[in-house]
Amino acid sequence: xxxxxxxxHLYGDLMNTYGDVGNILALNYYAKQxxxxxxxxxxxxxxSFHAADYDLAFFGGGQDFEQTIVxxxxxxxxxxxxxxxxxxxxxxxxxxxxQLLGHxxxxxxxxxxxxxxxxxxxxxxxDHNRFIGDIVIKNQETGETYHGFENHQGLTYLGKGERPxxxxxxxxxxxxxxxxxxxxxxxxxxxxxxxxxxxRNGDIAKHLLVAALKxxxxxxxxxxxxxxxxxxxx
Amino acid sequence: MSFRSGxxxxxxxxxxxxxxxxxxxxxxxxxxxTLKLDPNILRTLGAKYDVIVITGTNGKTLTTAxxxxxxxxxxxxxxxxxxxxNMEQGIVTTFLNAKNPKTGRPLAVLEVDEANVxxxxxxxxxxxxxxTNIFRDQMDRYGEIYTTYQKILDGVALAPNAxxxxxxxxxxxxxxxxxxxxxxxxxxxxxxxxxxxxxxxxGVLCPNCEHILHYHSLTYSNQxxxxxxxxxxxxPELTYRLTKLGEQTPTSxxxxxxxxxxxxQVGGTYNIYNALAAYAVGRFMGVTPEQVSDAFNANQQVFxxxxxxxxxxxxxxxxxxxxxxxxxxxxxxxxxxxxxxxLVGLLNANYADGxxxxxxxxxxxxxxxxxxxPTVITGGERYKDITFRLKVAGIPDDRHIVEPNLEKVVxxxxxxxxxxxxxxxTYTAMLQMRKILADKGYVKEGLGL
Numbered sequence: 001x002x003x004x005x006x007x008x009h010l011y012g013d014l015m016n017t018y019g020d021v022g023n024i025l026a027l028n029y030y031a032k033q034x035x036x037x038x039x040x041x042x043x044x045x046x047x048s049f050h051a052a053d054y055d056l057a058f059f060g061g062g063q064d065f066e067q068t069i070v071x072x073x074x075x076x077x078x079x080x081x082x083x084x085x086x087x088x089x090x091x092x093x094x095x096x097x098x099q100l101l102g103h104x105x106x107x108x109x110x111x112x113x114x115x116x117x118x119x120x121x122x123x124x125x126x127d128h129n130r131f132i133g134d135i136v137i138k139n140q141e142t143g144e145t146y147h148g149f150e151n152h153q154g155l156t157y158l159g160k161g162e163r164p165x166x167x168x169x170x171x172x173x174x175x176x177x178x179x180x181x182x183x184x185x186x187x188x189x190x191x192x193x194x195x196x197x198x199x200r201n202g203d204i205a206k207h208l209l210v211a212a213l214k215x216x217x218x219x220x221x222x223x224x225x226x227x228x229x230x231x232x233x234x
Numbered sequence: 235m236s237f238r239s240g241x242x243x244x245x246x247x248x249x250x251x252x253x254x255x256x257x258x259x260x261x262x263x264x265x266x267x268t269l270k271l272d273p274n275i276l277r278t279l280g281a282k283y284d285v286i287v288i289t290g291t292n293g294k295t296l297t298t299a300x301x302x303x304x305x306x307x308x309x310x311x312x313x314x315x316x317x318x319x320n321m322e323q324g325i326v327t328t329f330l331n332a333k334n335p336k337t338g339r340p341l342a343v344l345e346v347d348e349a350n351v352x353x354x355x356x357x358x359x360x361x362x363x364x365x366t367n368i369f370r371d372q373m374d375r376y377g378e379i380y381t382t383y384q385k386i387l388d389g390v391a392l393a394p395n396a397x398x399x400x401x402x403x404x405x406x407x408x409x410x411x412x413x414x415x416x417x418x419x420x421x422x423x424x425x426x427x428x429x430x431x432x433x434x435x436x437g438v439l440c441p442n443c444e445h446i447l448h449y450h451s452l453t454y455s456n457q458x459x460x461x462x463x464x465x466x467x468x469x470p471e472l473t474y475r476l477t478k479l480g481e482q483t484p485t486s487x488x489x490x491x492x493x494x495x496x497x498x499q500v501g502g503t504y505n506i507y508n509a510l511a512a513y514a515v516g517r518f519m520g521v522t523p524e525q526v527s528d529a530f531n532a533n534q535q536v537f538x539x540x541x542x543x544x545x546x547x548x549x550x551x552x553x554x555x556x557x558x559x560x561x562x563x564x565x566x567x568x569x570x571x572x573x574x575x576x577l578v579g580l581l582n583a584n585y586a587d588g589x590x591x592x593x594x595x596x597x598x599x600x601x602x603x604x605x606x607x608p609t610v611i612t613g614g615e616r617y618k619d620i621t622f623r624l625k626v627a628g629i630p631d632d633r634h635i636v637e638p639n640l641e642k643v644v645x646x647x648x649x650x651x652x653x654x655x656x657x658x659x660t661y662t663a664m665l666q667m668r669k670i671l672a673d674k675g676y677v678k679e680g681l682g683l
Contacts, residue, residue: 012433013446017370019558021434022595022626029626042433045446063378063436069444133589149590194592199622233622 003036003220005212008049010059011070012042015096018151020060022196023092023205027058030198030205034225036213045069049077051084056212061095061194064108071113074100078116085118090187090211092204094197098183098190099123099154106154119185120159124175129153135171135193137164137181145169146201147234148193156192158183165191187211195234202230242272243279246330262319265326276322276357279329283313283342285358286515289351289386290366290401292560293508294320296500297366298345300512303532307516307525311340320345322353341519348382351389359393362518363414364511365400365407369455369559370436370593379406379437390414399514401507402472403457409441419474419514421458423489424451431456434558434596442467453503454566455559474514476506484551484571484656494523498530502567504560545655545676546648552657554664556588558596561658565601568656575654577607578643579624580614580663587660591619599627609650611635613643614663640666644674 009024024040031038038056043049062070074081085091085101099105100115105123107113115122135150146166155175158164164174165182173181174192182191189204191197198205206228213222246268268275288298295317302314315328325344346354348368354360365386368379383406390398394414400407402418429449431438436455438447440462447467452458461468480488484501491513498509509530516526543550553568555561568575583591610629612621617638624634637643640663647655659667671677 009433013431013435013438016434016436016596018590019434019592019595022592022623025595025600025626063380065378065380066439069439149592151590194590196592196595199595199619199626234618 003213003217005031005036005038005055005216006053007038007040008054008057009040009042010057010097011044013044014066014070015060015062017061017063018194019196020094020194023058023060023198026196026198026205027209030202031209033228034209036209045073049080051080051087051089054084054089055216056208057084057089057091059091059093059097061097067096068107068113071100074116075114081116082118085186085188088187088215090208092208093188093190095152095192098192099156101190102156119183119188120161121156121183123154123156126153126155131172131176133171135173135181136169137166137173138169139166144203146193148195148197148200150192151194152192161185165189200234202233206230236278238272239275239278242268242275243330245271262323262327264330265323268326268330269323274357275326276354279326280342280358282335283340285342285344285360286362286364287344287346287351287354287360288364288366289346289348291369293366293504294345296505297364297508297511298343300508301515302343303529304512304516304521304526305341305343305519307529308519308521309341311335313340313342315344320347321350325354349385351386352392355389355392360396362397362399362515363390364515365398366507366511367401367404367457368406370557397518399511399518401511402470403453405441405447405456405460406437408470417473417514417518418470419510420469420472420476421453422472422475423477423479426450440465440467454563474510474517476510482570484567492523494527496527496530501570502563504563543671543677545644548647548650548655549653550647550655550657552659552664552667554661555658556661558593561597564658565598569601569605571654573654574608574652575656576609576650576652577602578611578647578655578657579620580640580657580659580667581616581620582614582660582663583616584662587662591616594620594623599624603628607633608652609633609635611637611643611646613637613640640670644670
């Protein structure tokens with residue numbers, strides 16, 4: 001049989017810097033190989049997000065101005081997003097998306113802007129500096145190595161209940177201090193990686209898709225999908 | 235001219251002569267020397283000219299070249315800066331190299347980098363500014379589109395009487411109240427519908443009320459006849475209108491502006507915007523539509539960016555790609571070719587290319603999937619990134635040659651089944667490719683831009 005997953009592309013028309021849409025393209029690419037059809041829908045300003053309507057979500061990074069607007073609007077989706085996350089919904093959040101899932105972040109003008117506090121991190125801002133460059137991290141649990149390109153002013157500090165996506169091998173990571181990069185909480189994967197992340201790290205795409213499939217089709221056997229080989233692309 | 239300016243000018247001019255004669259170079263160093271001796275030199279050098287400043291992310295070079303040819307129809311003496319010399323030092327050098335004007339008050343048409351507009355307006359009050367567009371470029375350099383526009387406006391603020399001639403289809407150019415007289419140009423060739431830009435488009439928030447903009451018609455990216463369903467903000471009245479879009483091929487475009495037919499020997503909707511900008515400046519300066527048409531017909535060489543190179547019988551077109559909107563437009567343009575073609579993608583990530591390759595994912599390579607391209611070759615220093623991009627876009631493995639080495643890419647190009655080959659390359663990849671083609675005798679040394 002073939003499977004179908006409904007994907008919410010959160011604020012896809014506003015949070016879309018640095019080729020983040022490539023994550024959707026990569027999800028599609030691997031989904032096809034898993035016999036899965038993705039129905040992707042952009043959920044943006046003044047549109048409602050119902051946790052029950054979606055099997056997977058992607059939330060990209062944006063420019064400062066757009067992120068300010070999203071930080072206000074996302075409060076209206078807060079309850080349903082938390083419901084989605086707490087019930088094991090797989091979500092990938094990059095850069096600004098990562099920041100907005102936490103408690104707050106400091107914007108370009110130094111103002112404190114709210115996230116939705118679904119995850120227990122917060123984000124400060126560097127003074128006139130950005131972390132820009134290639135980055136490599138390693139996930140201690142899976143042993144997987146991930147490659148990306150980081151470009152962020154934010155300094156994110158993880159809270160309790162969150163594990164890093166990986167430990168920094170080269171590059172700066174969440175804050176340049178504690179050696180962490182990104183976050184994992186339940187089936188939520190967060191990162192500052194562009195590249196975009198799923199195009200260089202197909203394993204993460206596979207984890208997200210398999211988690212979504214198992215959640216939506218609890219009785220099906222996905223051993224074949226889990227065994228899908230992911231050749232290196234980077 | 236003050237004594238100081240005189241000394242500075244002499245030093246700059248002689249250094250240009252030296253560099254030009256003995257080192258075959260020297261586009262910004264004379265300016266640098268002159269600026270060191272007299273930081274206010276532009277005031278002295280520019281005082282004699284009526285200056286038109288052309289700025290924006292994409293299309294500066296061609297718009298400048300086209301504007302110069304259009305204005306030459308009426309004005310004999312026009313100074314302009316060579317490609318790439320669009321920062322302060324290059325602009326000073328341009329003035330230094332100018333011959334003394336033959337008649338009255340000459341014009342200077344200058345391509346100016348967005349952040350360098352203020353370096354010009356500190357000393358010179360231009361007669362007009364042309365704003366082509368603002369798209370995401372290499373964000374590690376200038377940041378976001380709003381920051382870029384603000385940099386331009388910081389420069390414009392010093393010249394409140396200069397007329398702004400702006401792309402009216404770009405919402406950002408209608409986002410701030412300015413004291414300057416403004417004229418807009420844009421596309422007005424479609425019946426009204428109701429559309430949204432595609433999801434990964436930049437700059438779609440209403441500057442007024444921060445809702446998502448809609449469009450009665452869209453050309454590409456976030457450009458078109460926009461309107462905000464929430465607050466009524468909309469595209470301003472156009473002074474110069476593209477009234478009809480005719481046949482487009484990769485090497486030509488036909489269209490009407492204000493009812494007058496034109497043809498340019500270059501493809502791409504983005505180049506029609508450039509022509510529309512040149513037309514607008516021409517009309518603003520009193521050039522007739524007939525003269526504009528003559529200029530478009532006469533000056534084929536300004537379209538040199540799409541030079542066709544004969545490689546053992548293959549018609550190879552090398553096209554520079556540097557940012558997502560430009561890439562998208564190039565893909566659309568080669569898609570207008572009615573002949574079969576092969577495609578080569580060469581990706582580097584040196585500073586001049588942009589060190590982050592993520593932007594290739596914003597280019598809609600998927601639009602080529604239906605074209606049944608017989609051979610796709612990917613190469614360059616970051617060949618893995620561009621290879622996977624095309625794999626994801628649906629290029630089948632049996633038609634896809636991966637070849638990092640550019641010498642070997644040339645060998646592969648000779649073997650493709652089509653006569654036409656499009657090579658899309660980032661800046662340093664393009665230089666390397668041209669060097670190889672020059673070494674093999676297919677092109678003369680040099681950039682050819």
